[in-house]
Structure formats: structure tokens, C-alpha cells
Amino acid sequence: MADRRYVIVGNGFAGTTCAEQLRKLDPACSIILFADEPYCLYNRIALPPMLRKQVTEQKVIMRDLAWHEKHGIDLRLGTRVDAVDTAGKTVTANGSAYPYDALLLATGGRPNPAASPGAAGAHNVYNFQYLDETKAISEALETAKVGVSVGGSFIAYELAEAFVSRGVETHWLIRGPRFLRRMLDEAAGELLHDAARTDGVHLHFGEEVREMVRSNGAVSKVVTTSGTTIDTDLVGIGLGLTINLELCEGTEIRTRTGIVTDEHLETDVKGVFAAGDCAEFYDPIAEQHYRMGTWNSAGAHGKLAAHNMAAAANGAERKVFDTVPEYSSLVFSGQTITQFGLSPEYRDDIETEMHVDRDRGWYRALYFLEDRFVGAVLIGKGNRAGKRRYLDAIKTKARFPKADRKALLDWTAD
Ligand SMILES: Cc1cc2nc3c(=O)[nH]c(=O)nc-3n(C[C@H](O)[C@H](O)[C@H](O)COP(=O)(O)OP(=O)(O)OC[C@H]3O[C@@H](n4cnc5c(N)ncnc54)[C@H](O)[C@@H]3O)c2cc1C
Numbered sequence: 361m362a363d364r365r366y367v368i369v370g371n372g373f374a375g376t377t378c379a380e381q382l383r384k385l386d387p388a389c390s391i392i393l394f395a396d397e398p399y400c401l402y403n404r405i406a407l408p409p410m411l412r413k414q415v416t417e418q419k420v421i422m423r424d425l426a427w428h429e430k431h432g433i434d435l436r437l438g439t440r441v442d443a444v445d446t447a448g449k450t451v452t453a454n455g456s457a458y459p460y461d462a463l464l465l466a467t468g469g470r471p472n473p474a475a476s477p478g479a480a481g482a483h484n485v486y487n488f489q490y491l492d493e494t495k496a497i498s499e500a501l502e503t504a505k506v507g508v509s510v511g512g513s514f515i516a517y518e519l520a521e522a523f524v525s526r527g528v529e530t531h532w533l534i535r536g537p538r539f540l541r542r543m544l545d546e547a548a549g550e551l552l553h554d555a556a557r558t559d560g561v562h563l564h565f566g567e568e569v570r571e572m573v574r575s576n577g578a579v580s581k582v583v584t585t586s587g588t589t590i591d592t593d594l595v596g597i598g599l600g601l602t603i604n605l606e607l608c609e610g611t612e613i614r615t616r617t618g619i620v621t622d623e624h625l626e627t628d629v630k631g632v633f634a635a636g637d638c639a640e641f642y643d644p645i646a647e648q649h650y651r652m653g654t655w656n657s658a659g660a661h662g663k664l665a666a667h668n669m670a671a672a673a674n675g676a677e678r679k680v681f682d683t684v685p686e687y688s689s690l691v692f693s694g695q696t697i698t699q700f701g702l703s704p705e706y707r708d709d710i711e712t713e714m715h716v717d718r719d720r721g722w723y724r725a726l727y728f729l730e731d732r733f734v735g736a737v738l739i740g741k742g743n744r745a746g747k748r749r750y751l752d753a754i755k756t757k758a759r760f761p762k763a764d765r766k767a768l769l770d771w772t773a774d
Contacts, residue, residue, distance in 0.1 A: 363390060364461045366462050367394070367460035367464070368391065369466060371393050371395035373655060374464075375466035375636070385666060391433045393428070394436050394440070394451070394453060395439065397437070407488070411494055413498070446613065451607075466636045468603075469601030470604060476568075477571045478572030483578055484595065485594075486595070486597065488519055489515075500594045506529045507593060508594075509533070511597060517539060520596075525559075528593075531561075533582075534565050534567065545714065547714065551695065558692070564588070567586060568584065569582055570583045570584060580592070604638055605618070616640050621633065621634050623642045623680040624678050624680060624681075625681065645701075645754060645757070656683075656685065685701065687699045697739045699737045700747070702729070709729065711727070711728045711729075713728065720740060723738070724769055728760065731762075733758055745771075749771050750771060
């Protein structure tokens with residue numbers, strides 16, 4: 361068989377991990393890795409610590425050009441793929457067509473801009489997804505006295521935490537009644553809000569931006585829907601992602617909330633795979649399709665996609681996705697939040713067994729679908745001892761009738 365040609369679109373953690381694995385699994389192949397950003401792989405989850413000045417840019421960059429050369433990965437930085445032709449098996453970039461035998465789409469998502477009047481084009485309104493944005497926000501924080509973070513997402517939280525940790529008076533506008541309202545209930549929200557207030561963040565619930573008032577091209581005031589006016593030096597926006605699906609338009613590749621794949625991460629078009637934030641994949645453990653925008657999932661996807669892309673060449677058995685997705689983050693100085701498996705964010709027929717221990721600052725919610733244990737959210741310090749046991753129970757699809765569920769809460773302190 362002639363040497364296989366692999367093309368990967370997107371050099372985030374999913375795309376670069378896939379390229380690295382392909383080199384190992386299929387030494388004779390050619391790999392082209394397209395990246396529309398000007399950087400080799402960097403650690404997106406290290407951008408918040410970089411903004412807080414806890415790590416340097418140097419530490420955030422994970423790969424360099426020499427690494428790609430050594431691994432025989434033809435990295436095309438600053439090169440956007442404009443189209444995919446699944447019949448002709450090519451992608452087009454800068455007017456040239458690149459043939460592939462197997463293609464990975466690892467295009468991630470782009471942050472939604474602020475839609476409020478006055479926001480467009482203002483030079484002190486920032487999203488927080490890319491290294492370039494991180495550098496620009498960091499520079500603005502050098503002189504800022506007041507900052508406003510907008511949104512109820514993890515990104516808006518990261519912005520609020522960075523602003524306050526850099527000594528800036530911080531206002532956080534949340535449209536709903538709490539942070540992460542689709543994932544957390546009121547009790548969990550309260551614990552996290554307490555941590556935010558302890559760190560000095562001014563929380564504004566039920567508030568959106570009505571208008572951003574400009575002077576000299578910059579936003580100088582944020583007017584909220586209730587009429588409050590906040591004088592500000594910068595505005596950070598955390599209003600979710602739009603998944604990059606445009607390459608699938610006009611092709612047979614099916615999209616929904618993401619690029620739809622089977623349990624092998626292969627799309628409806630044979631030889632075309634999707635991974636990471638952009639993939640709406642079938643999870644055989646959860647027995648459903650969903651998207652999961654986490655660092656670990658991106659890496660696990662990249663690895664699995666490489667295995668299944670190379671299987672056609674090296675004769676290996678194809679593998680299915682068998683990882684329980686997991687997300688963990690420090691939330692302000694006092695709290696850690698860990699989520700694994702499914703939560704009410706993913707489906708509304710989930711039943712919750714929940715316990716709050718205010719003295720210890722613990723919140724534990726366990727999630728069940730019928731009697732099957734499917735996921736959990738743990739907030740607090742020192743309540744993750746039983747995590748491995750929980751993950752095993754999810755993987756083995758263990759069932760717990762209602763009467764037995766409370767006992768599972770004790771695993772956290774095992
Ligand atoms: C500030 C921040 C903090 C985070 N913190 C956490 C955390 O604590 N824990 C956690 O688990 N997750 C966290 N995440 C999420 C995590 O970083 C992502 O889930 C993960 O990086 C996704 O990787 P990916 O490879 O799928 O996509 P991305 O990293 O988005 O990479 C996709 C790349 O493809 C490029 N691209 C898109 N279209 C094209 C095209 N047509 N041609 C060429 N290139 C293209 C994009 O520009 C991008 O560079 C955080 C994210 C951010 C932004």
C-alpha cells in the first residue's frame with residue numbers, strides 16, 4: 361500500500377495529539393497539520409494562570425517548530441482550510457488542494473462576541489480564548505483600575521478571577537440567578553458565590569449589558585439592564601462558543617451541536633473523523649451523543665482518532681471511546697469544582713442525590729439516569745478521595761436503586 365496521507369485541520373490539543381500518535385502508529389505516512397493561529401500548540405487551560413501572572417508565556421507554549429520537524433509533521437501555521445471536498449478527498453487552503461486518505465476535523469470553537477450596542481470595534485472589549493487575546497488583556501490589566509466580566513460561563517469566571525487577582529476592582533454580570541446555572545443548583549451556586557465575594561468580586565445577578573458607552577474608541581461605562589452604570593477600563597466577555605462547523609457545509613458530514621461522529625469518532629463520511637470541542641461524539645458509556653469541551657477529552661479524542669485513522673493501514677482493531685469525561689478547576693481562592701460524566705446540563709431527565717455541608721464548604725451532587733449512576737459534581741476541598749470509585753461505577757454502568765443512593769455520598773470521604 362502506498363504511504364498514507366493524513367490531513368488534520370486545527371492544531372489545538374486534539375489535532376496535535378492526533379498528529380503525534382499518527383507518527384507513532386504509521387511511521388511511513390505523511391501528515392499535514394493546518395493551523396489558522398500563528399502558534400504551535402499552546403496550553404489553553406494555562407491561559408488563566410498566565411493572565412493571573414502565575415505562569416509565563418514560555419511555559420504556556422507546549423510545542424515548537426523543531427518538535428514538528430523531528431516528528432515529520434508538516435505544520436502549516438497561519439493557514440486556514442477553506443473547504444473540504446469529501447468526494448475528491450481533498451481540502452483547500454490558500455487556493456491549493458491537499459489530498460488525504462484520512463481527515464481529522466479538530467476545529468474547536470470561536471468565542472461569541474458581545475452583541476450589546478457600543479461593543480463592536482471597541483479596543484478594550486475582549487474575548488478570552490486565544491493566546492493573543494490573553495496577551496492583550498494582560499497588558500490592559502497593567503493600568504486598569506476597574507474591570508467588568510460578562511457572562512455566567514467558566515470563561516467569565518476566569519476573567520473575573522484574573523481581574524481581581526491583578527488588583528482591579530471587579531464587577532461580574534451574570535444574566536441568570538447564578539454562575540453555571542445549567543450545571544449547578546442554588547446550593548452549589550451559593551458556595552461559589554461566597555468564594556467570589558470573599559475574594560472581593562462584586563456580583564450582579566439578573567443583569568446583562570444594555571449598552572457600552574464609548575469615548576475615544578474605548579468603552580468607558582457599562583450600563584446594565586437594570587440601569588446601573590459602572591465606569592470601567594476594560595470589559596471581558598464569556599458568552600460561550602460557536603463551534604467551527606463551516607467546513608462541513610455542502611458536504612455529507614452531518615452536524616448538530618457539533619460534528620456528529622460514531623463511537624470511533626468517525627463522521628457519516630468514511631475516512632473523515634472529528635475530535636475535541638467540535639465533536640458531538642457517541643459515548644457508549646453514557647449511551648448518547650454529546651459535546652464535551654474539556655482539555656482531557658480533547659487529548660483522549662486526538663489519541664483515539666489517530667488509532668482509528670491508522671487502523672485502515674496497520675490492520676489494528678478499531679477502538680471505541682471509553683473515557684469518562686472529566687473537568688476540574690480551582691474556583692476563586694477557596695474552592696475546587698470537579699465534574700465528571702453527565703450532569704443536568706446534558707439532559708433534563710437526570711435525578712440528583714445532593715448534599716451540602718456548609719461547615720466544610722462541601723457540595724456533592726450525584727446524578728442518576730433511572731437507576732444508573734452517570735456523573736457527579738463535587739465542590740470543596742478534600743472530597744475527591746472516592747473519585748476513582750465513582751468513575752469505575754460510571755464505566756461499569758452500575759445501578760443503584762433509590763434507597764441505596766445516599767450511601768454513595770460517603771465515597772467522597774473514603
Ligand atoms: C481560557 C480557557 C480556560 C480553559 N480552562 C479549562 C480547564 O480548566 N479545564 C478543561 O478541561 N478545559 C478548559 N478549557 C477548555 C479546553 O481548553 C478546550 O476544551 C480544549 O483546548 C479544546 O481543544 P481542541 O483541540 O478541541 O480545540 P481548540 O483548542 O479550540 O483548537 C482548534 C484550533 O483549530 C483552529 N481552526 C479552526 N478552524 C480552522 C480552519 N478552518 N483551518 C485551520 N485551523 C482552524 C482554531 O483556530 C484553533 O487554533 C479552557 C478553555 C479556555 C479558552
